[in-house]
Amino acid sequence: MSDHSASVRHVRAVLLSHRYDPGDELVWVGGTIRSWDAALVEVELADGTRGIGEAGAGIMAATAVPGILDAFRPYLLDVPFASPLDVGDHLRAYTAFWSRGGILSGVAGAIETAVLDAVALREGVPAYEVLGGAARERIEAYASGGLGTTFEEVAGWAASQFDAGFGTVKFRAMSDPDTTIELLDHVVGGLPSGARFIIDAVQACASSPWAPEDAIRVGRHAAALGARWYEEPCQADDVAGFAQVRRAVDVPISGVESNGTVREFAELIARDAVDIVQPDVTFVGGPRAFSRVAALASEASIDCVPHVWGSGVTFAANLHTVLAEPSVELFEYCTLPNPLRDALQVAPVDFAGGSIGAPTAPGLGVRLTEDIERRFAFRPGGGHVIR
Known part of the structure; x- marks a missing residue:
């Protein structure tokens, strides 16, 4: 029987950007996409295994994610979860006064996804297993x-x-x-x-x-x-x-x-x-x-x-x-x-x-490596901005 339990001892936000070269920007009727941004969440389990999730709205509002993650942290660290799929429900239950939807839900989901990734890595199986x-x-x-x-x-x-x-x-x-x-x-x-x-x-x-x-x-x-x-x-x-x-x-x-x-x-x-x-x-x-x-x-x-x-x-x-x-x-x-x-x-x-x-x-x-974090260091002022 596989053990899907997990406890998070550390979590951090990782903001990244790919800035397009001048002339290579993605241009459409909604504006010019000068960079593709990402707001990732990395968790570290009690056993040292790490996993990654993403808040999808980070393509437009990456800078909002670190503060939201800080607000979730007291409800996450050292909590025993029987399954990664319990993480989002737990966070929503304990933060129901302020996290009912929007990018807040996306960050909770990023944490759940990161724990899923870490558990699957620990077990050596694809996450869908x-x-x-x-x-x-x-x-x-x-x-x-x-x-x-x-x-x-x-x-x-x-x-x-x-x-x-x-x-x-x-x-x-x-x-x-x-x-x-x-x-x-x-x-x-x-x-x-x-x-x-x-x-x-x-x-x-x-x-x-x-x-x-x-x-x-x-x-x-x-x-x-x-x-x-x-x-x-x-x-x-x-x-x-x-x-x-x-x-x-x-x-x-x-x-x-x-x-x-x-x-x-x-x-x-x-x-x-x-x-x-x-x-x-x-x-x-x-x-x-x-x-x-x-x-x-x-x-x-x-x-x-x-x-x-x-x-x-x-x-x-x-x-x-x-x-x-x-x-x-x-x-x-x-x-x-x-x-x-x-x-x-x-x-x-x-x-x-x-x-x-x-x-x-x-x-x-x-994978998230130090090299990736250097090459795609976050640059504010870009992202998917609709004008």
Whole structure:
């Protein structure tokens, strides 16, 4: 019988950045991404084993994480846990006056993920084995990216993803609905036969949400072109808007990647607001919280597809979690250039034939070294800033 118990004796926040060279920044209608930031959490167990987790919102708000971790520390150190999956619930129970959602939930989930990584490393098994074992050896992956300020940039990226072996691509909307409709025509018209696409409205669209009737127009056009789904056509908290759009369009509606609680996903499902839920282990509160969302979706006969947009730690945390979830059959693979993501991974991603294979390295298959901390030293003032 495997021993999954753990006690944390030390925890620290590790902020990292990959700063793009001038001219290589990621530019899209929401702004310019000058660096890819990461807010990691490293734990050390009582036996000296170390593990790593990530707070997903650190790509935008890395500097918030160290203080939050300090606030969690009194409720974490030297507490005996029977399983890594007990960590997030414990932290939420003892901090319920101030940590109910948002980036706070992401940090609690990062701690849970780090303990999972450490326990799996101690046992010499991939993290999904601690989560109950892999439900499949491979999982379908779709290419996610599609940034750009011109139709040609987005279309060129999409074409390159199909050349790389993906069967589905997801690209982002333009700032206004009419230009987004034109973008859809341009990109979809150039896709190869049999190719599938997803349009991400980015909370319709980011900081200045479209009116519901405009979101519906875009959704109907995406449906007519055969979209696999239509993502986040409303601002994240506008559950009524999601439900309104869903009733009016004949294409699956998905959301909400930034939700920080199981409760928020339960509300989306209860109000018939989505066809696909998109939790992220690094936002929703850790692997156990993700599994609860997946179970709610399965009970409601809707799909669960993870949001995955961060460093190699976010990638690994979501991959190991979904490999252990029988009801999850699709994985988001961000293909934008990110040397920090690649440096943190022990081995290259096993991508072939449009799918990702289950990793075999112990733990999450990630590493944090002194060299990585030096090469990717955190530089404030960058990150994913929406303007």
